[in-house]
Amino acid sequence: MRLLFKYVALIIIALFSLTSAATPTPATALEVNHLLKFIATTDCQYERNSDKHTGKEAAEHIKKKYDYFKDKIVSAEDFIELGATKSAVTGSKYRVHCPGVAVQDSDQWLLAELKKVRK
Template identity: 30%
Template sequence: MRTLNKRKIVVLFVASLMALFVSHPTLASNLTEEQKIERLLQIVAESDLVFIRGGNEYGPTEASEHLRMKYNQVRSRIDTAEEFIEHIASRSYLLGTPYYVRFSDGRTVESGSWLSQRLREIEADACCEVPR
């Protein structure tokens, strides 16, 4: 009987912690997937990177506009920011070739990797913001 009560207490404690984590604004991300996608597009537009698509180089504004145009065409089929990165912002739909970003130091990485890292930062920041 005593073991059963201890189990109930542990289960209730764990359930309470989980409820707190999900409902507390400083612990749970309060951004919608649409807001995350918009933030990714903003990060692209405000960056100082060179975006490489189809072997051609584009500035941040052009890159952001291109990604927004692609997103608007298939918006109803994109449910998450991860899907946006995977299906819109990582490669050419027609050629299947990856998009790249080049940093000021000359280093070049695939845009999907770079955007996935930005998304993790967005989610981490959203997790820990205190509502005003």
């Protein structure tokens, strides 16, 4: 009886761990893809760890982070927070340098774009 109880407990734990992983909804995936395209096609420069990158380079890097954190992302805001806000290594904020505009934090820049998309 004890052995049966242990097996049942292990099965319940395994099932719970499978269902606890987040999965982006189709709507979230569309928003994230829009934001990645927005980054990739921008004329702004993306600053990571004091180095400036093109939008295309930034999007490639952030896409890798998205793929890594995908099981924790439920919303576009999660994507921004986990993958497009700061360096996972140094903790330095990503900054965006756009011509004729004050430098801004990446999260604020992306949240403003997300707000436009959702209107």
